[in-house]
Amino acid sequence: MKKIFLLLIVFFTCFQVSAEDRKTIRVSTDNTDLILKVAPNGRLYQSYLGSKLLNEQDIVSLPSASGGDASANGWEVYAGSGAEDYFEPAVAITHNDGNPCTILRYVSSESKAVDGGTETIIRLRDDQYPVDVTLYYIAYPKEDVIKTWSEISHQEKKPVMLSRYSSTMLYFSAEKYFLTEFSSDWAKEVQMSTQELQFGKKILDTKLGSRAAMFVQPFFELGFDRPANEHQGDVLLGTIGWTGNFRFTFEVDNEGNLRVIPAINPYASYYELAPKDVFKTPEFIFTLSKEGTGKASRNIHAWARNYQLKDGKGDRMTLLNNWENTGFKFDEKVLVELMKEAKHLGVDMFLLDDGWFANKYPRNNDHTGLGDWEATKSKLPNGVPALVAAAKEAGVKFGIWIEPEMISPKSELFEKHPEWAIHLPNRETYYYRNQLVLDLSNPKVQDFVFGVVDNIMTENPDVAFFKWDCNSPITNVYSPYLKEKQSQLYINHVRGVYNVLERVKAKYPNVPMMLCSGGGARCDYEALKYFTEFWCSDNTDPIERLYIQWGFSQFFPAKAMCAHVTSWNSKTSVKFRTDVASMCKLGFDMGLKELSEDELAYCQNAVANFNRLKPVILDGELYRLVSPYEGNHMSVMYVGEGQKKAVLYAYDIHPRFGEKLLPVKLQGLDPMKMYKVEEINLMPGKKSRLEANGKTFSGDYLMKVGLNVFTGGQAQSRVVELVAQ
Known part of the structure; x- marks a missing residue:
């Protein structure tokens, strides 16, 4: 499987910084690295985004952004409008004198421990105008999730006008990109569809203000080189925390590179920012997985329960x-x-x-x-x-x-x-x-x-x-x-x-x-x-x-x-x-x-x-086993702490007459543990017709051979409890 990684070499000569200021910034989880580097021109570039690099020397060896001609399509971390970048900017500011150009230079950075992870704060400034942008990244190592946003402020004499204000910009280089989007309407929420991204821009956005996600949901999936797959392959899951108009921009450039820009939708929303006020963008949350969307979902679920969802570790009432x-x-x-x-x-x-x-x-x-x-x-x-x-x-x-x-x-x-x-x-x-x-x-x-x-x-x-x-x-x-x-x-x-x-x-x-x-x-x-x-x-x-x-x-x-x-x-x-x-x-x-x-x-x-x-x-951890989009059945399971207990759900939707029924291979169990299988949620007086009911199997058997839980009946269901012995 091709490694997904991003390299950046740019050449600028208009602004130089000393060698000791050519800083490398690492935003890191247990499995993912985002490497940013300061070029000699003082600007900040994405050097790498992908699987975690295991050796410090490898980070040093990454090509540096060395300055020069911007037409080389350098991957600037928070590109401004009106300069030499030919593609969608992260920020667009019209200054007091009418100048629509903003070029941000690196000032400083720091990292500190926060609940569950490490926060990296990067300060950028325009050297011609008193405009500051601060980039925030919180990396949650265990959950393999990164949360990022930006803050824009200035000290010009009069308000400036913001016409773009993105949470972040991420760049990818692969042969192909496949976007899974989630369209909606009343009673038809999260309808999943996948398309290959071609040259140009694909935009997902909403303009509804409140009840904002009625037609499109604020999240997406990206598959690299092939469509996002549940169980394998390189994928990114991303979502924005904004209860209003949002916009995701996916732009494939002339060299086949992809930039992803999550933001508040600027539609009808030019924002007049007063001096010293701070414009905070929404948080963008993402995770990268080399084990498909299933692993990526479990990352975000764990992160949400631990750090974001109100009372995420508490009970819920029936x-x-x-x-x-x-x-x-x-x-x-x-x-x-x-x-x-x-x-x-x-x-x-x-x-x-x-x-x-x-x-x-x-x-x-x-x-x-x-x-x-x-x-x-x-x-x-x-x-x-x-x-x-x-x-x-x-x-x-x-x-x-x-x-x-x-x-x-x-x-x-x-x-x-x-x-x-x-x-x-x-x-x-x-x-x-x-x-x-x-x-x-x-x-x-x-x-x-x-x-x-x-x-x-x-x-x-x-x-x-x-x-x-x-x-x-x-x-x-x-x-x-x-x-x-x-x-x-x-x-x-x-x-x-x-x-x-x-x-x-x-x-x-x-x-x-x-x-x-x-x-x-x-x-x-x-x-x-x-x-x-x-x-x-x-x-x-x-x-x-x-x-x-x-x-x-x-x-x-x-x-x-x-x-x-x-x-x-x-x-x-x-x-x-x-x-x-x-x-x-x-x-x-x-x-x-x-x-x-x-x-x-x-x-x-x-x-x-x-x-x-x-x-x-x-x-527990969710494992989606059989998709309703791929056949006439669906199955998911949850595995509890310590792999001591699990619950399997199996649903027959509209089976075809006489169709072949395959066993469902479970996931997430301890292969060395023995599990007793028991069907629960039975109607009074009904006995389980599950062949494996009451029997004990190893986790290895259940994951490699599976259980025959589907039937040929219309709208039938089974709930199976598995308990380690």
Whole structure:
């Protein structure tokens, strides 16, 4: 297999630095090296990115960026616009005198230990203008993940205009590059497709403002020399932490080299940066793997649980939601009965969804009420406190749905503060889902949105969970607050969201929250600093969910992915629907009265098994074994700490008549351990038909020979527990 590495030789003579200042900077994990070198012209170049170099002499031997003609396509780490670089820049600044050119020179660098790794800080400066860029890299050695971002500031007399502001630039040299992207729509999230990158630019971006990832997700995979493969080959997985408009640029130059530029989308977003202010770009997180996407995913999962995801090492609650069961039509009596059902089912929490609030314009449909966050007296005469008390009496925790960033045109809030909504002053208003987005660039609006959570928690300190929704992109794009600085709306709005979330996390650090956005249109790792989990999709058809959960699992651990058992595709069995949901964070969204006695008993047993196996499913290493994209079946497994226990999931989707069924070869086990195989999640009165059930095999056998877990049946499933003896 060809080694993926990047070499840089450039020749510049306009600016020289002494030999002792020709610094080599190494950003290193256990398996990856990013080597940067300062050329004699004082500029910083990427010299190498690839598998870790084992000998210091090899780093010294790397060709140095020695200066000269920029047309030699030197790989500058943070290239500015307007100079000699012919391709997409990392940063573009228009200075006070109208000069659009920025050339950054190396000033200094330092490294220091941080939680889980090493942070490298590199300072660059333009020698003609008082403009500074600081590059940050945090390398997590054990997880083999690098996180990087930049900060831009200046000391010019007047504001400068930023028209490009990238998180980083990475360069690759291979014969071919294959991009896997994740397109989306409502109920069709993370549809995976792969294409070869040819000369020129391929751009993945979003312009929606909020609910930003409705059409494209903020992550990608790159395969080098061949398409990214689950089990082998050189791949890069990358994702950006930005809950708004993002853009990935993939540019293949005239010599067949690839530059990758993750950034906030500059669309309609020229940013006026005042002197001494700091513009911080989003974090870009990436990992390189020589063992395919499976290994790369496990890297990111471990990193997320350890360092990024809110309460990444903590527990997650199973739940019963009321939405699919009741919609908007419920009252206190109905909800109290559902709380009792939640306890009977064995889940930890009852979650009250949409429709509980507003009085002048009661929330009886999606046309009214957003913004008026008081309980509807006709439905809930005793308010939220009575529900919290009823849940406590039933023996479950209580969670509640909110959509605090949105406003309905029929609401008391809109009557009082129409200027708080993003909308155009002189055109007919377009309503997406009959609502508008509140202007979070406005500090008063930030106070209001924080107050939605704060008021509920002040009145009801025992509320144990928030489902935070965001159903509309930004439409009618105009901020009454920003006035003449409209081009900063998209950026300032997202920063306003973060300001609110910071305040919520500071005051209520231990309250779990689900990130929802009409399904999975918000799932980035910046937002997930504040949320314990996210809702993958409103589509809970188990067949579709297999594809959706497969796609999201490329970047997110199981404990971050919510999956509910509902009545979608009721032609499939309750067992199949539950087994699909139980490979993520399990919940239910249906009334128990829909279930037969055997189905209810099955669900109770499945919940008990899930709770018992949480340490394996939610914190174990994921191995994707059989892809739904490659046939009529799917299989994944989780391996717990110390390889003592594992859980295998096998799903028959739509098998062909009489097709050959191959054994599934397991992964991640200890080859020298002996494992007892037991099928769990069986319907009452049914015995396992798994030939290996109750038998013991070595990990070596299970990984080389495998288990016959697939069947020829439509929408069938098996859950198998493996325990080291």
